[in-house]
Amino acid sequence: QQPVQSPQAVILREGEDAVINCSSSKALYSVHWYRQKHGEAPVFLMILLKGGEQKGHEKISASFNEKKQQSSLYLTASQLSYSGTYFCGTEVGRGSTLGRLYFGRGTQLTVWP
Amino acid sequence: DTGVSQDPRHKITKRGQNVTFRCDPISEHNRLYWYRQTLGQGPEFLTYFQNEAQLEKSRLLSDRFSAERPKGSFSTLEIQRTEQGDSAMYLCASSFGQENSPLHFGNGTRLTVT
Numbered sequence: 001q002q003p004v005q006s007p008q009a010v011i012l013r014e015g016e017d018a019v020i021n022c023s024s025s026k027a028l029y030s031v032h033w034y035r036q037k038h039g040e041a042p043v044f045l046m047i048l049l050k051g052g053e054q055k056g057h058e059k060i061s062a063s064f065n066e067k068k069q070q071s072s073l074y075l076t077a078s079q080l081s082y083s084g085t086y087f088c089g090t091e092v093g094r095g096s097t098l099g100r101l102y103f104g105r106g107t108q109l110t111v112w113p
Numbered sequence: 114d115t116g117v118s119q120d121p122r123h124k125i126t127k128r129g130q131n132v133t134f135r136c137d138p139i140s141e142h143n144r145l146y147w148y149r150q151t152l153g154q155g156p157e158f159l160t161y162f163q164n165e166a167q168l169e170k171s172r173l174l175s176d177r178f179s180a181e182r183p184k185g186s187f188s189t190l191e192i193q194r195t196e197q198g199d200s201a202m203y204l205c206a207s208s209f210g211q212e213n214s215p216l217h218f219g220n221g222t223r224l225t226v227t
Binding site: 040088106 | 148156159
């Protein structure tokens with residue numbers, strides 16, 4: 001039930017845009033996005049629920065295609081601080097399983113000045 | 114909000130020894146999760162609690178692993194008879210357990226089994 005992320009790695013110049021994709025073979029209830037810097041804990045970015053789309057940050061947004069069971073994270077005008085590994089976490093149920101996430105293997109984003 | 118804290122940050126142990134990790138969640142959160150992360154991988158679910166009740170345990174979790182959350186506050190994860198394959202970062206997270214509730218992760222305990 002692990003989602004598949006692509007690409008595995010992205011290298012950008014400051015100010016460039018990037019898209020990270022996350023797809024699942026299972027019907028999804030929600031998709032969570034997290035960023036993790038080396039040696040640190042994953043930090044929450046945003047949640048997308050079935051039937052909605054949510055923007056969590058100024059230049060970082062995401063979409064959720066329920067029919068295709070896919071989500072994409074959009075990073076515009078990237079900053080040096082965006083560097084890190086981005087994980088999508090997928091939720092397949094409600095109720096007692098709420099918050100129980102399956103994480104992808106991550107996309108390593110590097111932004112150069 | 115003091116965040117999720119985990120102790121110890123690092124643990125080196127010899128194969129066959131038992132180890133115990135502690136997690137203190139954000140106090141208002143009723144859900145507590147344990148994940149394991151190895152190099153180049155995303156966090157892998159181990160188990161989670163709703164208050165003091167353990168609601169699910171991953172099939173990947175062998176009988177050598179046990180977790181508790183007495184009184185619905187802090188939690189402990191114990192690994193008995195450690196093996197080299199247990200070497201990983203063990204992450205604890207907590208949440209309100211509702212829609213739109215993100216997971217708040219601690220900095221993890223890095224276990225090295227020699």
